Amino acid sequence: MREARRAGRALRxxxxxxxxxxxxxxxxxxxxxxxxxVTALTAAGQGRARGTPADPVAxxxxxxxAAQLAALAVGVAVVGSEYQPRVIRTTLAAHPGRTxxxxxxxxxxxAAVLAAGAPGVLGALLAGRAVPAGQGLRTAALSDPAxxxxxxxxxxxxxxxxxxxxxxxxxxxxxxxxxxxxxxxLYGPFLATKVVPMSAHALHLVEKASPMTAGxxxxxxxxxTGPAPLGPWAGLGVLAAWAGAALALGWAxxxxxxx
Numbered sequence: 001m002r003e004a005r006r007a008g009r010a011l012r013x014x015x016x017x018x019x020x021x022x023x024x025x026x027x028x029x030x031x032x033x034x035x036x037x038v039t040a041l042t043a044a045g046q047g048r049a050r051g052t053p054a055d056p057v058a059x060x061x062x063x064x065x066a067a068q069l070a071a072l073a074v075g076v077a078v079v080g081s082e083y084q085p086r087v088i089r090t091t092l093a094a095h096p097g098r099t100x101x102x103x104x105x106x107x108x109x110x111a112a113v114l115a116a117g118a119p120g121v122l123g124a125l126l127a128g129r130a131v132p133a134g135q136g137l138r139t140a141a142l143s144d145p146a147x148x149x150x151x152x153x154x155x156x157x158x159x160x161x162x163x164x165x166x167x168x169x170x171x172x173x174x175x176x177x178x179x180x181x182x183x184x185x186l187y188g189p190f191l192a193t194k195v196v197p198m199s200a201h202a203l204h205l206v207e208k209a210s211p212m213t214a215g216x217x218x219x220x221x222x223x224x225t226g227p228a229p230l231g232p233w234a235g236l237g238v239l240a241a242w243a244g245a246a247l248a249l250g251w252a253x254x255x256x257x258x259x
Contacts, residue, residue: 010095010104014078018108021081024074028116031070031158035120039063040127055225057150060128064154064216067120071158072182075109075165079250080175098254106166106247113162117155125151146221153218153236160236161186163243164211170250185242186212190227204229208238215239 018024042062079102082088095101125147164185169178189210193203207213207228217235220226228235 006095006097007100007104010097010100011107013091013095014101014104014108015111018078018112021077024077024112027070027073027077028112031067031074031113031116032120032123034070035063035067035117035158036123036127037063038066039124043128055220055222056128057144057147057221058216058219058225060125060147061121061150061154061219062128063120063124064157064219067117068158068161068186068212069183071113071117071162072165072186073179074113075162076169076175076178076182078105078109079166079169080173080178083173084175099251102170102247102251102254106163109162109166110159113159114155117158121151121155144221149232150219150221153232156236157215157218157239160215160239160243161211164239164246167243167246167248167250171246171253173253189213211239211242 039060039062043059082091091101092098095104129142161182165178165182168182168185169175172178172181189206190213193206193210193213198206208230210228213228214230214235215238217226217228217230218232220232220235226232226235230238
């Protein structure tokens with residue numbers, strides 16, 4: 001019972017911190033806006049190019065490439081913003097259980113990103129269908145189960161990206177450095193596959209191990225059109241493994257090193 005009360009206090013404290021920092025709220029709003037807005041722009045560009053998308057569902061959720069930057073910013077800031085002015089010492093004095101503090105931060109990040117991402121993903125689906133339909137291009141039917149699997153998977157992807165940022169911030173203890181490192185981890189392998197010559201075997205290995213490329217396989221609804229040679233949930237599992245490893249390293253540093 002005592003542990004439950006302590007965990008509840010830690011959750012309330014972290015939620016209060018998140019909700020009383022305007023920059024965090026604006027970032028969450030930007031996540032939803034980027035998800036829907038970038039999808040609409042991408043869909044409009046596809047129409048101007050007069051090309052039929054290989055996977056209409058992936059096109060309808062393409063705003064995730066920009067929205068994930070807002071998600072990781074939230075995940076990083078929840079931890080990193082407490083280290084630069086050393087507010088973390090006050091947090092740990094109020095809640096001595098360091099494992100509980102990091103768990104509370106991770107839970108609050110997950111809830112906030114899911115809450116902000118849900119309307120963004122729904123808006124992206126609507127925009128990603130309406131714009132191509134108005135240009136006479138093929139769109140995915142709302143009754144298609146694969147579309148909703150991809151939508152739910154995209155929402156989970158955003159939450160996992162935020163948790164990856166939380167873990168990296170707990171390791172590096174600096175907001176700017178953690179944002180840069182997490183962004184490099186997401187976009188770096190993807191860009192490398194575009195500019196570095198490599199064999200098909202090496203390309204597949206990089207795609208399977210990359211947190212972004214593998215994770216976004218969850219959007220694939222047509223065979224042979226995904227960003228990685230993985231099944232939808234297997235790809236999301238790769239990102240979950242990255243996020244779990246980052247959180248484990250962050251926990252170890254918080255648990256065994258001075259704040």
